[in-house]
Amino acid sequence: MTDRSENSTFSALPDEFAFIRRHFHALAGTGALDLTDDAAVFTPSPGRELVIAADAMVEGVHFLPDDPPETLGRKLLRTNLSDMAAMDARPFGWLLTLACPKADTRYNDTWFHAFTDGLAQDQALFGVSLLGGDTTSTRGPLVLSLTILGDVAPGRALRRNGAKDGDGLWVTGTIGDGALGLKALLGEITDDSGWLAERYRLPSPRVGLGLAGIAHAAMDVSDGLVQDAGHLARESGLGVRITVEAVPLSDAARAVVQDDALRALCLTCGDDYELLLAVPEEASAALQARCAEHDIPVTRIGHFDRTLSGVSVCRQDGSTFPLTRSGWSHF
Amino acid sequence: MTDRSENSTFSALPDEFAFIRRHFHALAGTGALDLTDDAAVFTPSPGRELVIAADAMVEGVHFLPDDPPETLGRKLLRTNLSDMAAMDARPFGWLLTLACPKADTRYNDTWFHAFTDGLAQDQALFGVSLLGGDTTSTRGPLVLSLTILGDVAPGRALRRNGAKDGDGLWVTGTIGDGALGLKALLGEITDDSGWLAERYRLPSPRVGLGLAGIAHAAMDVSDGLVQDAGHLARESGLGVRITVEAVPLSDAARAVVQDDALRALCLTCGDDYELLLAVPEEASAALQARCAEHDIPVTRIGHFDRTLSGVSVCRQDGSTFPLTRSGWSHF
Numbered sequence: 001m002t003d004r005s006e007n008s009t010f011s012a013l014p015d016e017f018a019f020i021r022r023h024f025h026a027l028a029g030t031g032a033l034d035l036t037d038d039a040a041v042f043t044p045s046p047g048r049e050l051v052i053a054a055d056a057m058v059e060g061v062h063f064l065p066d067d068p069p070e071t072l073g074r075k076l077l078r079t080n081l082s083d084m085a086a087m088d089a090r091p092f093g094w095l096l097t098l099a100c101p102k103a104d105t106r107y108n109d110t111w112f113h114a115f116t117d118g119l120a121q122d123q124a125l126f127g128v129s130l131l132g133g134d135t136t137s138t139r140g141p142l143v144l145s146l147t148i149l150g151d152v153a154p155g156r157a158l159r160r161n162g163a164k165d166g167d168g169l170w171v172t173g174t175i176g177d178g179a180l181g182l183k184a185l186l187g188e189i190t191d192d193s194g195w196l197a198e199r200y201r202l203p204s205p206r207v208g209l210g211l212a213g214i215a216h217a218a219m220d221v222s223d224g225l226v227q228d229a230g231h232l233a234r235e236s237g238l239g240v241r242i243t244v245e246a247v248p249l250s251d252a253a254r255a256v257v258q259d260d261a262l263r264a265l266c267l268t269c270g271d272d273y274e275l276l277l278a279v280p281e282e283a284s285a286a287l288q289a290r291c292a293e294h295d296i297p298v299t300r301i302g303h304f305d306r307t308l309s310g311v312s313v314c315r316q317d318g319s320t321f322p323l324t325r326s327g328w329s330h331f
Numbered sequence: 332m333t334d335r336s337e338n339s340t341f342s343a344l345p346d347e348f349a350f351i352r353r354h355f356h357a358l359a360g361t362g363a364l365d366l367t368d369d370a371a372v373f374t375p376s377p378g379r380e381l382v383i384a385a386d387a388m389v390e391g392v393h394f395l396p397d398d399p400p401e402t403l404g405r406k407l408l409r410t411n412l413s414d415m416a417a418m419d420a421r422p423f424g425w426l427l428t429l430a431c432p433k434a435d436t437r438y439n440d441t442w443f444h445a446f447t448d449g450l451a452q453d454q455a456l457f458g459v460s461l462l463g464g465d466t467t468s469t470r471g472p473l474v475l476s477l478t479i480l481g482d483v484a485p486g487r488a489l490r491r492n493g494a495k496d497g498d499g500l501w502v503t504g505t506i507g508d509g510a511l512g513l514k515a516l517l518g519e520i521t522d523d524s525g526w527l528a529e530r531y532r533l534p535s536p537r538v539g540l541g542l543a544g545i546a547h548a549a550m551d552v553s554d555g556l557v558q559d560a561g562h563l564a565r566e567s568g569l570g571v572r573i574t575v576e577a578v579p580l581s582d583a584a585r586a587v588v589q590d591d592a593l594r595a596l597c598l599t600c601g602d603d604y605e606l607l608l609a610v611p612e613e614a615s616a617a618l619q620a621r622c623a624e625h626d627i628p629v630t631r632i633g634h635f636d637r638t639l640s641g642v643s644v645c646r647q648d649g650s651t652f653p654l655t656r657s658g659w660s661h662f
Binding site for chain 1: 464470478551
């Protein structure tokens with residue numbers, strides 16, 4: 001509640017709106033109408049399709065209570081940018097809703113200054129701008145929800161359902177860093193270089209690769225490589241086989257992954273935000289060239305097979321790799 | 332986590348995705364890609380501007396823990412539709428993120444069936460469809476965040492900053508029902524007909540009135556009439572005067588508003604989702620005719636004045652109406 005003075009004339013900006021102006025105004029782009037209207041208004045690029053997605057993050061579920069505010073907003077923005085990358089879309093704008101623990105003194109002006117400062121850095125890096133949103137209070141943990149907007153040439157959005165029998169299963173970057181980074185931050189494994197924690201806090205969305213015409217299907221790895229490969233396979237009416245030794249690990253991950261349990265963690269715990277791609281053999285060279293242009297590693301880790309059902313995870317010698325789960329589910 | 336069996340082949344749909352298919356698939360519209368991809372893809376209507384907004388609702392802040400699931404999603408959809416109405420935009424799609432208390436057994440299949448059933452009713456009523464979203468768990472209260480999409484003819488979006496000196500301040504429908512409805516549901520006042528509670532749970536967004544060309548400025552009343560009138564005035568560089576007796580109350584509200592305290596509640600507590608409009612005298616008849624066509628009451632409750640600053644709330648006799656606050660702020 002605002003304006004405690006006992007009178008009937010109110011001219012000060014209510015607290016919530018002063019807060020928005022103080023912290024978010026600098027992030028607002030064309031169409032945001034200075035964040036002072038009921039909605040944003042913009043002209044879509046003529047001849048393009050719109051691409052839109054939304055993802056939420058909850059304190060204690062998707063991030064640690066002591067994760068730095070500088071990276072928190074960036075992580076959420078990047079997980080959403082990763083969805084744009086999966087569709088081969090060009091991101092341009094985003095909206096944020098924020099349910100903030102009112103009684104928690106951590107979430108003060110200093111915190112929000114760092115939070116929005118991080119977001120400003122990523123806005124510059126990825127060429128996007130804030131369009132709107134909502135701030136509210138909660139008696140529970142901090143909940144952030146972000147909607148991302150992008151566009152794509154008509155009919156060129158990459159889908160999950162386009163994989164063909166015999167396509168290679170490829171993945172960008174390295175897998176497992178995010179899951180191991182969380183373990184490192186919880187003190188369960190070592191991470192001398194800090195690389196793993198950094199990858200947990202700041203994933204690298206692979207936007208702008210332009211893989212339509214090269215890949216038959218794509219998605220980003222958010223809930224675990226095995227589970228997400230299963231989505232590609234299921235939506236395409238195929239099975240998929242993954243060779244464990246082929247799954248690319250970073251140097252930092254290799255240093256700690258000494259047993260099958262940690263290797264399984266890498267395969268199933270998600271938070272990778274790398275692209276998982278179905279690519280026909282004849283396009284393999286084009287894929288590698290395109291990723292090399294952007295200095296992004298890309299690795300063939302398996303293949304799609306219509307004679308299989310679901311995801312089969314094997315060692316190079318053909319034996320089954322033991323897993324107790326395929327990935328992350330919130331329900 | 333899913334698939335507890337100890338093997339390396341996973342073909343069942345993970346729980347979270349089965350949940351989405353079971354409850355949300357039927358709501359998905361064109362462009363949602365059956366909710367199985369990383370994002371939705373759609374072709375914007377040629378020659379129209381896109382309008383987008385996002386609002387969140389938190390259990391215990393925006394709704395009561397025992398509010399029926401049938402109306403909960405509808406309320407959030409309607410508050411977002413009200414933002415489209417404020418811009419004079421034509422809504423067409425929405426995305427939902429949902430942070431659900433995992434440990435709370437209330438949020439079971441029965442609950443979600445009722446929740447999505449209500450949303451299906453409103454989808455039909457307002458001509459919108461689900462484009463995408465995200466489901467996650469939380470250890471806190473239920474948090475829902477909805478992003479609404481609409482479009483508008485270029486340059487025709489109604490803004491807050493267009494009010495002119497001398498414009499009348501008009502409001503659709505009746506004011507205070509939502510605030511009184513909450514009081515009734517808390518057992519603090521009587522509501523024999525149930526009208527007030529119904530208005531709290533199911534506001535009536537005034538979409539489709541086509542007020543561009545009639546109103547100079549518009550917004551919806553969500554945070555309190557006085558505070559929201561202040562936004563219109565501030566953004567337009569004017570002051571505004573409201574005559575208390577002119578503010579339209581429903582029959583049910585009039586039956587309980589017996590003192591200045593409850594009248595002040597109506598003016599400042601929000602949850603109205605009516606349109607607040609700046610309309611030049613010469614367009615008053617057109618406004619009334621347009622609203623009559625849609626069977627929606629519209630009332631002149633004051634006027635904009637460049638000699639004033641902020642919002643002045645007076646009685647008909649010119650005396651000041653006592654208020655201790657102008658509206659609702661979450662911070």
